[in-house]
Amino acid sequence: MTTAVCFDLDGTLVHRTAPHETVTRAVLADHGIEADDAIVTTAQERFRAAQNALEPNPFERSMRAVLDETGRDGDPEAMVETLRERAYATTTVPEAAADCLDALAADGPLGLVTNGTRDWQLGKLAHHGLAESFDAVVTSYEAGAHKPDSAPFDLLRERLPADEYVMVGDDSEADVVGARGAGFVPIHYEETDGPSFWATLRAMV
Missing domain, CATH: 1.10.150 (DNA polymerase; domain 1)
Known part of the structure; x- marks a missing residue:
């Protein structure tokens, strides 16, 4: 699976x-x-x-x-x-998060579902050396609606076929409620969780 x-x-x-x-x-x-x-x-x-x-x-x-x-x-x-x-x-990527992405990418497909314009968000990924980390990237602008609408999640599913989908995000409405409504399994991230969250995520999935 x-x-x-x-x-x-x-x-x-x-x-x-x-x-x-x-x-x-x-x-x-x-x-x-x-x-x-x-x-x-x-x-x-x-x-x-x-x-x-x-x-x-x-x-x-x-x-x-x-x-x-x-x-x-x-x-x-x-x-x-x-x-x-x-x-x-004036943005940064926690080292634990980057390490987690590297580990997960070796095991299966990774997707990104983000609100915003594609050029701006892709530029941000490139700035932080994450552009090659994802097998599919979907922005709300190209989906025609922002999360928590199901459209970005549905477009991700079209671009990245899989048996099941997990969504990791910090916004309880956009990333948890929205993902659940679109048939994704949501995992709520909170910044206060720190490195332990990323280590747990690696073990979970």
Whole structure:
């Protein structure tokens, strides 16, 4: 029997080392924009609204909203590239998680099911040397819905045939309730579990 072990990305495999607000503020400052709390809120709320609605280029829309509100000239695409660099640089993958992926990959297929745009999430994987770890990667944008909707899980199943599926994730709604509803066996990860979680996961699956 083939078991595909699937993972969430943000908050499960990849962890922030700085709050998103701090990263946004630094990016705006890099582009000569005084980033007070209101402007940072504008950037974050526009991004969340765009991503929730599956609008194309949510980060660019966020930066355009900042330029519109401040009346500044600027290149939103360049701002997004700065954001990408800073965002990737302020994330980390726990060593125990990376070791667990290596061990599990030797035993069976691995999948990734993540909310977000494909280019951004694949770039994050590449930045951390994880791009080759997965046999299939599904993002919510290409599935047409965010987790906990079943669409991302269903698309993963299409791309990665197996007899059963396990989903490892930190979000109790998206990764546990959503996975269970799609017929996956959910395993809830909490950051406080630390290395012991990854050692237990290796033993379990």
